[in-house]
Amino acid sequence: MKTGFFPKLLSLSVMGSWLLGSYASAAAPSPALLKAKQEAESKGYIFETSRDEIIAKAKKEGALRALSSLERQTIKAMAEAFKAEYPFLNVHVEELTGTDANQRFILEMKAGGATNWDAPHLATDHYKEYSAHLKKFDLLGMATHDVLRIAPAIIDPVNRNVIASTSAFQVVAYNKKLMARNKAPETWDDFLKPEFKGQKFAADIRPTEIAALVPAWGLEKTLAFARGLAAQQPVWGRGGTRLLTAIALGEYSVFIGPNYHSVKRAQSKDPTGSLDFKIIEPVPTRLSDATAVFAAAPRPYAALLWLEFLASPKGQKIADEHEPFGASVFISGFSQEQATRGKKLSVVDWNHFTRMQEYQAKVVEAYGFPKAERK
């Protein structure tokens, strides 16, 4: 997918939606809007035709309790800015992150114990588990018809009621004191060249970056590449903290696949300036911070405004500044979109969320790590 045209289209749609939003919210519903509402409701969705009404209902609710996978300082800034935008809401947002905490929340939700939350964060690993517990707001329909100011590209096109307000993509980090920029890999296949054989680069045993190539390459090509990588006998490690520190120190020269934002942050704190990175195509990209409105939400309309705010230019700016570099690759004008503009992306989107574990398992198998197989 070439993004040159796509971001422009998105940019125009976001700007257009902001310009038209006030008009759409003030005027009587158009026939197209009413038709969209009718269609959505016939499929069991809730469809509001007026943003003003959403705000009025939220005002009555008076508060918001949300969960987010954003970092704490981002959450704090986001909640403060949201509160400034909607001063009538008492805003409380908590962090929910990590496999363990997500599992806890799912069990809590299934047991009917998470009733005081309005907008939960959804772990993409368990994406299917949430659908029965989410309010069926037709976010996509409302965004398409400018009732909500959300870029449609960040809304789940099938379920229509979840947004992914941020994204992450993977890069290749290297130590420029050990390796000149022109010697660092330019393509993924460069890692398979003889000069990278025999502990010449570091790789994470949790192969998020390789599995995220499946949307662009397909499973077979990705697995063949994984087998090729393993044959190069890289230095296996676990986690960006350990491997990025080792790269900056000069223990290894190249690290395949750390998060762009982790490298940028490490780079900004590295006074020696030895850490650098390259963006290689197709760029493994993952949608993140999936959020929706809880079916049992006591304050669903405040939650709708929260979702809209996360996706808004203000919200995206906060994600870029505080996360940092967290604004969605699909929203024009922010760091990730700028860094990947014109590049081919391999996007782990709604269609691939639920299959990422399977992709990762197969890549690990291709790496040849010892693993017991269920017969």
Place this chain on the structure above:
Amino acid sequence: MSKTGTAIPGGSLTWPLASLKLAFKNNILSFGIIALLLWVVAAPIIMLIMSSLREGNFITPGAFTLGNYRTVYLSPMTYPALLNTLIYAAAVSFISLVMATIFAWLVERTDMPGSDWAWTMMLLPLAMPGILRSMAWILLLSPRSGIINVYLRDFLNLFGLGLTEGPFNIFTLTGMIFIEAVSGSTTLFLLMVGAFRLMDPSMEEAAKISGASTMTTLRRVTLGLMLPAVLAAAMYSFLGNLDDFETPLLIGLQAGIYLLPTLIYFTAYVSPSYGLATAYSSIFIIFTVVMVWIYYRVIIRRSDRYAAITGKGYRPRRLSLGRWRWPALGLFIVFFTLNIVLPFFTLLWASLLPSYMMPSRAALQYLTLDNFATLINEPSIINSTANTVILGLITATGTMSLAYLVSWLIIRIKIKGGMILDGLAFVPHAIPTVSISLALIVLYLHPTLRWIPIYGTLWIMMLALVTRYLAFASRTSNSAMTQLHKELEEAARTSGATRITTFIRITFPLLLPPFVGGWVWVFAHTIRSFSIPLMLATPGNETIAVVMYHFWERKADFSLASTLGVAMLVIVGVLTFFSRRYISRGFTRDQ
């Protein structure tokens, strides 16, 4: 226990009726303790078994199956990994046990100079999170950029040796064993030190009078009396090292050494299958059951043989090392340098830099306290510190109290089925932490148990941590109680004291030193505990571990994580220093 007289002193009932009443009362207490133990350990054990018999995972359990066990026990991958693991665990356990026993003996039973300080220093490593310790050693001994290797190479190059890597390499089996043996010796030290402190020195003195040398006395008398503690420590250490995860993953992987926990990781966590993971845990449980059986047969059934604290002039005294006093201190300093000084200063150095770099004159210009400022400004730092301290206090007290009560039933009361109770107290050591946490979530979210309002509070974390650390606590209490001769309690009973009064006023005060040692261990492990708070903390009751996760996993910032590690070490250092002063004033009888 003798029954004399026909009436309970101060009472009017004749003895058969009184005896019945007493038995009833005692049974109530016994049943109460057993119920408490079951309450703590049953849910995780049932969850483990159920999970191992099902397809799917905790979130979406599938059909019942024996497939997980078939996979685990028929896989050709399992046995080579198990063999590697057994070699690794045996080597680590043996080395750490030898070190722990030597240092516990030096600190408690000899006149080594500075033994009070040494005691405090031995506790410091408890506060260092395992992942930071492993990382510190990687930074010290990585072949190319490890601090020790770089300086050593510079030195060797003065003599014309043009080394470009090494000479040390942490990414070897030896490196893994070294890291774990050094850090593991602290826990075993605590298991041993209480036992050494309780030991009656009269037998050592008798050996000396009979002409035995210090070494012969140590080997043939002291260690003989120490057998309950040695075996308890060996059991605990061996089982703990079997499912040791961080070092095999951080170091072993790069060395191409695959242990059973690594195999479990690739089989079950990279591509989630909790059924397989829990079926693998059955291997550890088999080892646990075998070890509990051995311990019961060798020690508990013959506990009188090891009782060293009797009613006859219990007064521990220290052996004179003579000219070996200072070499002994030197040995301790070498150990302390390896165990704490080097990793601690690596972390301290990292915490003072914006991002980690090799120590050098050029690096000094980048020194900053910014990481400490970030730590102080972390929004939840005050709340999470308070939560952590409260959690540490209640968990340590709860765990040690339950362990002592269970040991009392098994060793003192010699309750029928004591071996099963001991097994129940030890088995949680073999249960993956995630199973413990998930079991408690499922249990306390269940509609029938909603009336116990502990979900989402510190109490549920406390329960999970008590389960997790009960194995260690019960090894401490078992070996301590085995050393206490029952004649002291019998004297109290003969004087009319009830069993509870005897326990509170006689047994417990005598066994307070190992209780305090165990308490400190549980407290330190609670405050550095990572996975249980991550799983069970809900908004508002996070602990420091959650902040650590934030720095390490999300920010991928080693310097910030090191800053928190340094802060934890300093706080625990201060606490242990003062607790040591209290302990030494209160319980070391020769001072």
